[in-house]
Structures are given as C-alpha cells and as structure tokens.
Amino acid sequence: MADVKVRKIVVSVDEIFHEGGPAATVPLKRAAVLAVIENPFAGGYVEEIAPFMDALRPLGLDMAKRLIDALGGDPGVVEGYGKGAIVGAAGELEHAALWHNPGGYAMRELLGDAKAIVPSTKKVGGLGTHLDIPITHVNASYVRSHFDAIEVGINDAPRANEMVVVLAMTTGPRIHARVGGLKASDIKGEDGLR
Template sequence: MPEIVMRKRLVTVEEIFHEGGPPAAAPLRRAAVLAVVKNPYAGRYVEDIVPFMDDLKPFGLSMAKALIDVLGGDAGAVEGYGKGAIVGAAGELEHGALWHVPGGYAMRELLGDAKAIVPSAKKVGGPGTRLDVPITHVNASYVRSHFDAMEVGVPDGPRADEIVFVLVMTTGPRIHARVGGLKAAEIKGEDGLR
C-alpha cells in the first residue's frame, strides 16, 4: 500500500466579528487544516486506488483532531463542516475523491457521529490554486444559516505530484444569518437533512 508522505501542513483560523451589521455576541470561528501530501498515483493511471483511501483514514482522524483542538478542544462547539482536495497537475480528479471517506467520516466520528453528509469540493490545479470548501451544519444539511464556504489554498502547493487534502470546521452560523428556513434549534436529527 502507498505510504503517506506529508510535505507540510497549514492550519488557519478566521474570527468574524461582523459583516457590516452589529458585532456578534461571539465571533464566528472558521478553521481549516490543509495537508500537502505526495500523490502515489501521479503521472500514471492506476485502476485500483482504494488502498490509498484506506491508508488515509488515520490521517483524516489526526487532521480532524487538529481542527477541534485549534477551535478550543470542545467537539460540541463545532456546528459546521466541509472538506476538499486540490490535486496537482500530474494527478486526476478521482485522486481527490479518495478524501471523501477518510476526511468526512473522521470529522463525523470525532464530532459525536454527526448526521449530515460532509459537503466537498475538489479540483486539479497547480501551486497557489484556491478552493472554496462548502460548509453545512453537522447534523442537518438543510439548516440555511450554516450554508457557508471557506476559501483555502497553499502558496507553493500542490506541486504536480502532490495532493492538498482539506478539512474545515466552524463554530456557528454565518454572522447576521437571516434568510429563514430550518433553524439549528429545530433539527430533528432523523436523516442528516432536517
């Protein structure tokens, strides 16, 4: 099985106090962890790439834990999440899809078996490529106040033979969210949607 070779990891935290309206009682915190790893399939087509996905599972758990830690260590304070991947030019989009299970299930597990699907985005690009990682509420995808995105990227990555794997977590809704719809307090928790 391929070995995970990480070149670097970036962790970033945003604190949003207002978006032009009154300051929030507590700022929204959005955090992202990005890991730049060697793509074991770069430059060639490999039919069976699932073994690398399996190898990434503990890696996903360590990245999710790092996010929870940077947001204060309380998994119960996390209300939103998302994931993504940027594949270097010698790879293919499907290599980014390897992150669906290791990244998504890791966050869901560490957040107490969160119910909602973890939204994702992926693309192929070179160093400095930016990615908008979509975010939804951890337990109900239809909670409009938590529809968000966090732009991420690595100045010198991914190189052609690398993949940038990304996880994002937030501590609440968008600042000044007021477009109606299902509220977090109304979540039934039956299906990950409502």
C-alpha cells in the same frame, strides 16, 4: 499500499466579529486544516486506487483533531463542516475523491457521529490553486443559516505530484444569518437533512 507522505500541514482560523452589522456577542470561528501529501498515483493511470483511502484514515483523524483543537478543544462547539482536495497536474480528479471517506468520517467520528453528509469539492490545479470548501450544519444539511464556504490555498502547493487535502469546521451560522429556513434549534436529526 503506499504510505501517506506529508510535506506540510497548515492550520488557519478566522474569528469574525461582524460583517457590517452589530458585533456578535460570541464571534464566529471558521477553521481549516490543509495537508500537502505526495500523490502515489501521479504520472500515470492506475486502475486500483481505492485501498489508499485506508492509508489516509489516520491523517484524517489527525487533521480533524487539529481543527477541534484550533477551535478551542471542545467538539461540542462545532456546528458546521466541509472537506475538499486539490490534485496536482500529474494526477487526476479521481485521486481527490479518495479523500471523501477518510476526511468525512474522521470529522463525523470526532464530533460524536454527526448526522449530515460532509459537503465536498475538488479540482486539479497547480501551485497556489485555491478551493472553496462548502460548509453545512453537522447534523442537518438543510439548515440554511450554516450554508457557507471557506476559501483555502497554499502558495507552494500542490506540486505536480502532490495533493492538498482539506478539512474545515465552523462554530456557528454566518455571522448575520437572517434569510429564514430550517433553524438549528428545530433539527429533528433523523436523516441528516432536517
């Protein structure tokens, strides 16, 4: 199986103090890491692509570690996460699906076996394509205060033969969350949902 060839990695961190309401005592941090990689399947249909997920695993772990470091180095502060991928025009949407396993399991492993499924999105697009990465609570997908999204994109990626793979994490709920639902403090942690 082909090695993962990385062209660049981008890390961004938002620090949100307020959105028009009172300033938070502790600002919300939202971070994303994007890796631009060569798509080894670009340019034609390849039947057997699943083994490439194993090649992507070390990249997933590296990216998850970069995110935790960008948020201060303590995995215990991470409360939300998500992932996604953008495939260049010479690829297909199924190539983005290769990121589900290595990206999601990397974050769950480094966060101490988080319970909730890692939400995901994907698309095919050209240079500068943006993607909204969905965010949910790391241990219970039904925690409404943590429903969020982080918009990502890189001006010179993906080229036709590339993919942009993305991981995202947050340190808490939306800064002024107040629409009810299951609270993080009430998570039972039995099924990743509640």
